Amino acid sequence: MKPSAYPLEQSLGMNYYATDAKGIGGVLRSSPEDFIVEELPIKFTGTGPYLIVKLTKRSWEHQHAMREITKRLGISPKRLAWGGTKDRNAVTTQYISLYDVTEEDLAKVAIKDITLEPITHHQFSLGLGSLEGNRFTITLRGCEAEDLTARVEAITKDILESGIPNYYGIQRFGALKPVTHRVGLHILRGEYEEAVKMYVGDVFPRESDEVKAARRAFAETGDAKAALHDLPVQLSYERIMLDSLMKQPGDYGRALQAMPPKLLSMFVSAYQSWLFNSALSARCARGVPLEDAAVGEHLIFTNDRIDTVTEKNIATARQHMKRGRCAVAAWMPGATLPVTPGPMEEEMFSLMKTDNVTMQSFADAAAFTGTNFDGAHRKITLHTEIEYSVAGSDVTLMFTLPPGHYATTVCREYMQGSPEQMV
Template identity: 55%
Template structure:
């Protein structure tokens, strides 16, 4: 394992690469067309029902904004639209959405630049996050280090096949401004003013200077009227929160609820993702393997079955892992108490204690956001059979991942570059 030298990755808990081999460098997403994602849906079995299932293809659109624009064209609330997976903005993405109680003819009349919608079926139920078979990626990394490039690519491909740390990627926390987990932490602690101040007022150096100034002014003064005047029109979420505060001074809880419900819930779950990354890096700190189980490790099988490694079943567990029937997994806490079985559970509990957050905080956040934040198991390793092509200084990667796994986590093992070269 090789430590990451990049401060941002360290800050987000992504502290290691799987190998010590030199990276290929390069630039990801030089254009949206260099990052193509195709969602692999679960079968659509219902032939009727109130939910239209549509294939949405978009280029360089953030999903929440695309959904709001589609809803506006349809003349319905954006809350009628649901999806199975959140896709990248700076990319060409194809995915499926469900729209409640809208005729197909209305969908056919939606015309937006760089967006296409196609009705593919109906269902009795809306799509839900995670209800997909996986995602297929076709990615080009440009301007790589040409010296020994083919050998570097081959080395990374072998590592990706064997298994790499299954970190949540940079985009889980915000791309230019990785603050979602910080806002989520404040919500969990019931500090709604702090959450709003972080969302609107936390400035990052890669933003335009006028935006930095507007954020800093709000952080120092809490002057929502000035923020509304200074923040660009395109920053709809920050402006919605500021607008609420202008009309309702001091109502920071209400300002947070001005955000779309799915976005509000993502803020809290981003903190869970941050805890996972930190605990996974703590396991590597301790010299523990991603693929060789320790007594007390949790196992997650491909069919969803769970088990705990014991002295008696440890060898059998190792054999199952090598046959790719299960993976070592880490329990990400939420509302409700969970028994501790081994060192990974203890590491996670230490992180929770250090942060001052417990199950009761997740229960309160569940009521506030109106979303259940239950604990969940996530595999600590990711492996992918990557098809590669080297052309001059450009490298093309093709691979498929299960739901909830990040293509950028695979790409960083090849690049080992500044994470801002991946946005």
Template identity: 55%
Template structure:
């Protein structure tokens, strides 16, 4: 195990690598085709007909929320009529399914959006919702590695990935260019809506374009929506919607937040839950506990959703179950359920106590965002068979992950590079 030296990873709770080998360095996403993601759909559900048109979306260099908003705009419908199973990377070529409510194939065929294609594949009587996918298939090229002989490092990480890597939520969970979604989520939990708006609209980051940084800083310093609107670039549509609302309804910061798509708004709070998970996982690793070996008190997650607790007496049986993939060791991401919060590990409870966040805060956020935030168990270990090949000055990786697992979590083990080289 090796510690990450990068402040950004440590800020997001990603403090460790599973492997001790030196990183190969390199860069992800030099061009979008270096990072190809193909969604693996669930077996068809909901029948073969219905009001939902199912389409295969292929996009290049589009953030999903912006792509959905543009599709809705061109179809002249609310974005609430569009559903999807998973959020994909922006700087990549990605393929996934969308559901469109009461839209005809002819309307889809008439759409022409740069770097977006929609292919009608059927109908259903249910909308696609987050989690409605079997997994994702990745084909990734890491370019310009920083070692002359990467084969041994690649082999070591490939072997480790077949057993266990830390199942961290990756950088894109918190915002690739502006990694602050978890902080906005915390502000929403606290009911500090004015500061949440100020952070979303006004907090500038170094990787943004200069005109965006200038406009954000103007709002951060003045809190004047009219002044900032004159400077905000037109493509920053979410920020413009929020400031337009504030211009028409001064002081209504909760209403400004509700100008965001509901799924984006809910992602802020769930990003805070993800941050808590990353921190708890790093705490576990820091105490010397292995990813693939249970200790008494560990909660076990079985494939059918059942959970159990490891004991000293069951240690041998649990070890067999873990090695055969029948269950995983889990950590709890707290939410509005008091019972679930008590089931979480001690480090998470201590962190929440330090922050002054309780189940009541999650319940209030649930009402505000109209999302349950019940809390959930998540496996601490990611494991996958990886097809890795050294190609000139690069390394190509091909692998499959379940829903909610991050390809960048795999890539960081190989690269051990500054996270900005992965965005």
């Protein structure tokens, strides 16, 4: 393993690469067609009150697309659900469920760069995780051409042999403004004013001068009316908060709660993701191989059974891992803790202590956002079979990932470039 040299990755807990091979550089998402995602759906029941629709979109932010669909249908956002959130700068195909919507209703909807195709019906609403996985076809443009094929082969070999640190990717924390986890930290501490001022008032390098000036003015004055006037309409989430502050001055909690519920909950879960990334990097720093287990760590088996590694069973645990029967997993802290903390959990609790966050903080945040934050096990290693092709200075990667795993985590192993090149 070798360390990342990029401060942004380090701030998000993504400190290591699995491969020791030299990266190929390049640029991700030169166009949306360079990042193609195809959702692999679950088996649908074929009957029921939910219309299952195949949604293909180009260059649409996920939440904006969902809001536009419900707006055009004239229905409550609560009647639309999905299995996974998809990238904006991409061409994505996924499945959504619409409650009590007919194919005739759907046929009347026409939205630029969005295709809606009715597929079947289902007895249940889709929810996060209601998919088998995602198939990716990703092209990296302008890679370093010297020994390019040999470098791609070497990286692929390392990935197949050892796997990749299963980091949450940069888009988990906000592609253009990666502060989602820090906003979540303020929510966990009940610091609602600080959360709003960070989300609306922090300035980010890749934004226009107009946006930067509006953010700075709000950070200095707290004038919601002026900021609402100055911020462009495409910054809709900032504007939702500001509109709420205009109507209820000083009520920053209500301004946060004016956000779409799923987006509000993502602030807190992003903090959980940061804890996981940081603990995984700390494990890498200790020199423990991804394909090995340490005493006190937890194993998750193919049937979802959890076991703890001890001095007595570590040899057996390693054999099970070698045969693909289980993998090391860490429990991301939340309002519950069903396992005895091992080395990674202790690392996360140490970070929480520094941040003045407790398990009760997650329970309080759950009440505030209307979403449970009980925590969950996550494998520390990502495994996938990768097909590739090289054409001149362009490299195309094809692979499939389970739900909740990040294609950019695979791409960064190949590119090893600035994270700004991957959003």
